[in-house]
Amino acid sequence: MKEKIAGTFPVLARIRLGRYGNPKMGDYSEGVADERLVELVREGDEDAFSALVHRYKRKVLLTASRFVVDSYELDDVAQEIFIKVYKNIDSYRGDAPFGHWLMRIAVRTCYDLLRSRRREKGNVPIEEMDFALSGPAVVDSLSALQAKDLLDKALARLKPEERLILTLIELEGFTSKEAAGLTGWSEANVKVRSYRARQALKKLLGVKEEGKNEGYS
């Protein structure tokens, strides 16, 4: 009830906290723990939420940028992620770091985005890729930008779960265990999906089988 009243009248929350008249985001220095900010958000303090957004926006934007097509979509998706965080803040139990909980929501939202995009595509035939990576020498000749563009095009043609897992493990640098925590899949499932995704990507890029260093990592 107390939270409900504070939610309806944020000003009451501020009076109770003795912060009325000075509601700036800058009130919360870096020293204030995430958990304390979460408590304040639950009490209806918007500035505390703004401080949390300020802390985590870069991390969320960097991850989300791997799944979107332009900066407008990135802005929209990142806002959606933080709105979900705000709406579900009561379900954060504090048994894991807040940043980890937030990233789980971010990954889940990006996965939903990939799935909805695939539904929109429907049965439109995917055109053949106009390139083939015959070996490491060809990749070596590519600039970082070219490599990124090539990978973006190829990843866009994978299944949502394949793209998600490759992005998390290969581009974001998460371990299989961390990726399992973020996606909600089991670690074994993550490894299997990662292996299959690599195979699908190789096929798409025209990469021939090389040695036996392929597989679970």
Next chain:
Amino acid sequence: MKDTLDILFDKARSMEPDVSRTEFGFETRLMARMRSERERNVPVFEWMWRLVPVFTAITISLGTWYYYVPDNTVDFGTAVIAQMSDPVAAIYMNGE
């Protein structure tokens, strides 16, 4: 030895996405969106609470008006007739 895919990933990873444009003013845009969404979904009970000051002001104004106006005539017709001379009132009453 790294395979072709690993080299490709290494190169792509070395290019951190540029999110500075989206990062700029992100909190402001987010909070504005949240406020507008909240305004659209205001529950009825919250509107009732918001209207309390308005109704209080109306009640106080009406109370003051009734207190200070000497003749507390409520009937409009009576108030009009009271201002008229008798012949004019008779014409008015007869509808002529």
